[in-house]
Amino acid sequence: EADIYQTPRYLVIGTGKKITLECSQTMGHDKMYWYQQDPGMELHLIHYSYGVNSTEKGDLSSESTVSRIRTEHFPLTLESARPSHTSQYLCASSIGTGGVTEAFFGQGTRLTVV
Amino acid sequence: AQKITQTQPGMFVQEKEAVTLDCTYDTSDPSYGLFWYKQPSSGEMIFLIYQGSYDQQNATEGRYSLNFQKARKSANLVISASQLGDSAMYFCAMRGSEGTSGTYKYIFGTGTRLKVLA
Secondary structure (H helix, E strand, O other): OOOEEEEOOEEEEOOOOOEEEEEEEOOOOOEEEEEEEOOOOOEEEEEEEEEOOEEEEOOOOOOOEEOOOEOOEOOEEEOOOOHHHOEEEEEEEEOOOOOOOOOEEOOOEEEEEO | OOEEEOOOOEEEEEOOOOEEEOOEEEOOOOOOEEEEEEEOOOOOOEEEEEEEOOOOOOOEEOOEEEEEEOOOOEEEEEEOOOOHHHOEEEEEEEEOOOOOOOOOOEEEOOOEEEEEEO
Protein backbone atom coordinates (compact mmCIF):
# COMPACT_ATOMS: atom_id res chain seq x y z
CA GLU A 1 0.00 0.00 0.00
CA ALA A 2 1.52 3.31 -1.10
CA ASP A 3 1.67 6.06 1.49
CA ILE A 4 1.14 9.19 -0.52
CA TYR A 5 -1.71 11.51 0.24
CA GLN A 6 -3.33 14.39 -1.56
CA THR A 7 -5.76 16.92 -0.17
CA PRO A 8 -8.33 17.96 -0.98
CA ARG A 9 -9.82 15.21 -3.16
CA TYR A 10 -12.29 17.63 -4.72
CA LEU A 11 -12.19 21.42 -4.89
CA VAL A 12 -14.56 23.88 -6.50
CA ILE A 13 -13.30 27.44 -6.38
CA GLY A 14 -14.00 30.80 -7.94
CA THR A 15 -11.88 32.51 -10.56
CA GLY A 16 -9.04 34.58 -9.17
CA LYS A 17 -8.65 32.67 -5.92
CA LYS A 18 -5.29 31.42 -4.70
CA ILE A 19 -5.19 27.68 -4.03
CA THR A 20 -2.67 25.19 -2.74
CA LEU A 21 -2.94 21.48 -3.46
CA GLU A 22 -1.25 19.41 -0.80
CA CYS A 23 0.81 16.27 -1.37
CA SER A 24 2.63 14.31 1.31
CA GLN A 25 4.41 10.98 1.31
CA THR A 26 5.76 8.94 4.20
CA MET A 27 8.07 6.68 2.21
CA GLY A 28 11.13 8.94 2.32
CA HIS A 29 11.24 9.18 -1.47
CA ASP A 30 13.55 11.78 -2.93
CA LYS A 31 11.73 12.13 -6.25
CA MET A 32 8.29 13.71 -6.42
CA TYR A 33 6.12 14.71 -9.35
CA TRP A 34 2.97 16.61 -10.27
CA TYR A 35 0.91 15.55 -13.26
CA GLN A 36 -2.12 17.24 -14.80
CA GLN A 37 -4.77 15.05 -16.40
CA ASP A 38 -7.98 16.02 -18.15
CA PRO A 39 -10.75 13.36 -17.88
CA GLY A 40 -9.94 10.25 -19.89
CA MET A 41 -6.77 11.78 -21.27
CA GLU A 42 -3.05 11.28 -20.83
CA LEU A 43 -0.98 12.51 -17.91
CA HIS A 44 1.20 15.56 -18.46
CA LEU A 45 4.19 16.23 -16.20
CA ILE A 46 4.04 19.81 -14.94
CA HIS A 47 6.60 19.81 -12.09
CA TYR A 48 9.10 17.50 -10.50
CA SER A 49 11.63 17.51 -7.69
CA TYR A 50 14.67 15.40 -7.01
CA GLY A 51 15.15 16.50 -3.44
CA VAL A 52 14.74 19.25 -0.90
CA ASN A 53 15.05 22.73 -2.41
CA SER A 54 15.29 21.30 -5.95
CA THR A 55 12.37 21.70 -8.34
CA GLU A 56 12.06 21.68 -12.11
CA LYS A 57 9.34 22.48 -14.61
CA GLY A 58 7.91 19.54 -16.50
CA ASP A 59 7.08 18.99 -20.14
CA LEU A 60 3.75 20.84 -20.03
CA SER A 61 3.85 24.53 -19.31
CA SER A 62 1.88 25.40 -16.22
CA GLU A 63 1.08 28.60 -14.36
CA SER A 64 1.38 26.75 -11.08
CA THR A 65 4.40 26.78 -8.79
CA VAL A 66 5.78 24.20 -6.38
CA SER A 67 8.07 24.07 -3.39
CA ARG A 68 10.03 21.32 -1.67
CA ILE A 69 11.11 22.47 1.76
CA ARG A 70 10.74 19.02 3.35
CA THR A 71 11.31 15.62 1.77
CA GLU A 72 7.80 14.46 2.50
CA HIS A 73 5.90 17.52 1.31
CA PHE A 74 5.45 18.84 -2.25
CA PRO A 75 2.62 21.38 -2.47
CA LEU A 76 1.41 22.94 -5.70
CA THR A 77 0.10 26.51 -5.74
CA LEU A 78 -2.01 28.46 -8.21
CA GLU A 79 -1.82 32.18 -7.43
CA SER A 80 -4.94 33.07 -9.41
CA ALA A 81 -7.17 30.20 -10.49
CA ARG A 82 -8.85 30.31 -13.91
CA PRO A 83 -11.43 28.00 -15.57
CA SER A 84 -8.63 26.70 -17.82
CA HIS A 85 -7.03 25.23 -14.68
CA THR A 86 -9.97 22.86 -14.26
CA SER A 87 -8.44 19.38 -14.32
CA GLN A 88 -7.29 16.50 -12.17
CA TYR A 89 -3.91 16.92 -10.50
CA LEU A 90 -1.99 13.79 -9.54
CA CYS A 91 1.01 13.75 -7.23
CA ALA A 92 3.53 10.90 -7.35
CA SER A 93 6.81 9.88 -5.75
CA SER A 94 9.50 7.33 -6.47
CA ILE A 95 12.50 5.91 -4.73
CA GLY A 96 14.78 6.84 -7.61
CA THR A 97 17.43 4.21 -8.06
CA GLY A 98 17.81 0.49 -8.51
CA GLY A 99 15.35 -2.29 -9.23
CA VAL A 100 11.68 -1.67 -9.78
CA THR A 101 11.19 2.05 -9.46
CA GLU A 102 7.56 2.60 -10.11
CA ALA A 103 5.98 5.92 -9.31
CA PHE A 104 3.48 5.75 -6.46
CA PHE A 105 0.48 7.99 -6.95
CA GLY A 106 -1.84 9.80 -4.61
CA GLN A 107 -5.58 9.66 -5.17
CA GLY A 108 -5.60 12.94 -7.03
CA THR A 109 -7.29 16.31 -6.61
CA ARG A 110 -10.13 17.15 -8.96
CA LEU A 111 -10.13 20.90 -9.35
CA THR A 112 -13.01 22.87 -10.83
CA VAL A 113 -12.64 26.62 -11.28
CA VAL A 114 -15.91 28.44 -11.87
CA ALA B 1 12.97 12.55 -27.08
CA GLN B 2 11.09 9.87 -25.21
CA LYS B 3 7.64 8.88 -26.37
CA ILE B 4 5.01 6.29 -25.51
CA THR B 5 2.37 5.36 -28.10
CA GLN B 6 -0.87 3.55 -27.35
CA THR B 7 -2.88 3.17 -30.55
CA GLN B 8 -6.05 1.64 -29.09
CA PRO B 9 -8.32 4.32 -27.60
CA GLY B 10 -10.83 1.67 -26.53
CA MET B 11 -11.12 -2.11 -26.33
CA PHE B 12 -13.87 -4.57 -25.50
CA VAL B 13 -13.30 -8.06 -24.14
CA GLN B 14 -15.65 -10.78 -23.01
CA GLU B 15 -15.42 -11.80 -19.38
CA LYS B 16 -12.93 -14.67 -18.80
CA GLU B 17 -11.19 -14.06 -22.11
CA ALA B 18 -7.65 -12.71 -22.55
CA VAL B 19 -6.91 -9.27 -23.98
CA THR B 20 -3.75 -7.55 -25.22
CA LEU B 21 -3.23 -3.82 -24.88
CA ASP B 22 -0.60 -2.41 -27.21
CA CYS B 23 2.26 -0.09 -26.29
CA THR B 24 5.26 1.04 -28.29
CA TYR B 25 7.98 3.31 -27.04
CA ASP B 26 10.83 5.41 -28.29
CA THR B 27 13.95 6.33 -26.34
CA SER B 28 17.66 6.74 -26.86
CA ASP B 29 18.43 5.91 -23.22
CA PRO B 30 20.27 2.58 -22.88
CA SER B 31 18.62 1.97 -19.51
CA TYR B 32 14.90 2.44 -19.01
CA GLY B 33 11.90 0.94 -17.32
CA LEU B 34 8.45 0.25 -18.67
CA PHE B 35 5.31 0.25 -16.55
CA TRP B 36 1.61 -0.35 -16.85
CA TYR B 37 -0.90 1.44 -14.65
CA LYS B 38 -4.63 0.95 -14.25
CA GLN B 39 -6.88 3.95 -13.62
CA PRO B 40 -10.45 3.14 -12.54
CA SER B 41 -13.18 5.73 -12.80
CA SER B 42 -12.33 6.88 -9.26
CA GLY B 43 -9.14 8.39 -10.68
CA GLU B 44 -6.31 6.81 -8.74
CA MET B 45 -3.36 5.27 -10.56
CA ILE B 46 -2.67 1.64 -9.68
CA PHE B 47 0.70 0.14 -10.57
CA LEU B 48 0.35 -3.22 -12.32
CA ILE B 49 3.64 -4.44 -13.74
CA TYR B 50 7.21 -3.42 -14.51
CA GLN B 51 9.76 -4.43 -17.15
CA GLY B 52 13.37 -3.30 -17.04
CA SER B 53 15.22 -2.75 -20.29
CA TYR B 54 17.87 -5.31 -19.33
CA ASP B 55 15.45 -7.95 -18.10
CA GLN B 56 15.77 -11.10 -20.16
CA GLN B 57 12.38 -12.53 -19.28
CA ASN B 58 8.93 -11.07 -19.70
CA ALA B 59 7.46 -9.78 -16.46
CA THR B 60 4.41 -11.47 -14.94
CA GLU B 61 2.21 -10.46 -12.01
CA GLY B 62 -0.76 -12.72 -11.43
CA ARG B 63 -3.14 -12.31 -14.37
CA TYR B 64 -0.94 -9.61 -15.91
CA SER B 65 2.00 -10.29 -18.17
CA LEU B 66 4.11 -7.96 -20.24
CA ASN B 67 5.11 -9.04 -23.74
CA PHE B 68 8.44 -7.22 -24.10
CA GLN B 69 9.97 -7.11 -27.56
CA LYS B 70 13.00 -4.88 -27.25
CA ALA B 71 14.02 -4.86 -30.91
CA ARG B 72 10.51 -3.76 -31.90
CA LYS B 73 10.30 -1.36 -28.94
CA SER B 74 7.01 -2.78 -27.81
CA ALA B 75 5.72 -3.60 -24.32
CA ASN B 76 2.22 -4.98 -24.65
CA LEU B 77 0.12 -5.81 -21.59
CA VAL B 78 -1.72 -9.12 -21.59
CA ILE B 79 -4.58 -9.61 -19.15
CA SER B 80 -5.70 -13.20 -18.87
CA ALA B 81 -9.13 -14.33 -17.69
CA SER B 82 -10.65 -10.83 -17.76
CA GLN B 83 -12.94 -9.82 -14.92
CA LEU B 84 -15.61 -7.13 -14.78
CA GLY B 85 -13.42 -5.23 -12.33
CA ASP B 86 -10.74 -4.92 -15.01
CA SER B 87 -12.84 -2.27 -16.78
CA ALA B 88 -10.72 0.88 -16.54
CA MET B 89 -8.21 3.07 -18.37
CA TYR B 90 -4.79 1.50 -18.81
CA PHE B 91 -1.67 3.58 -19.24
CA CYS B 92 1.72 2.49 -20.48
CA ALA B 93 4.60 4.51 -19.08
CA MET B 94 8.36 4.74 -19.39
CA ARG B 95 11.01 5.88 -16.97
CA GLY B 96 14.22 7.15 -18.50
CA SER B 97 17.66 6.91 -16.97
CA GLU B 98 18.80 9.58 -14.58
CA GLY B 99 19.77 12.79 -16.34
CA THR B 100 22.13 15.45 -15.11
CA SER B 101 19.60 16.50 -12.48
CA GLY B 102 19.50 12.97 -11.09
CA THR B 103 15.79 12.63 -11.65
CA TYR B 104 13.74 10.10 -13.50
CA LYS B 105 10.91 11.40 -15.60
CA TYR B 106 7.91 9.18 -16.17
CA ILE B 107 6.31 9.59 -19.58
CA PHE B 108 2.80 8.27 -20.15
CA GLY B 109 0.88 7.19 -23.23
CA THR B 110 -2.63 8.39 -24.08
CA GLY B 111 -4.22 5.32 -22.51
CA THR B 112 -6.59 2.56 -23.58
CA ARG B 113 -10.08 2.31 -22.14
CA LEU B 114 -10.93 -1.34 -21.55
CA LYS B 115 -14.50 -2.51 -21.11
CA VAL B 116 -15.11 -6.07 -19.94
CA LEU B 117 -18.46 -7.46 -21.05
CA ALA B 118 -20.47 -9.91 -18.94
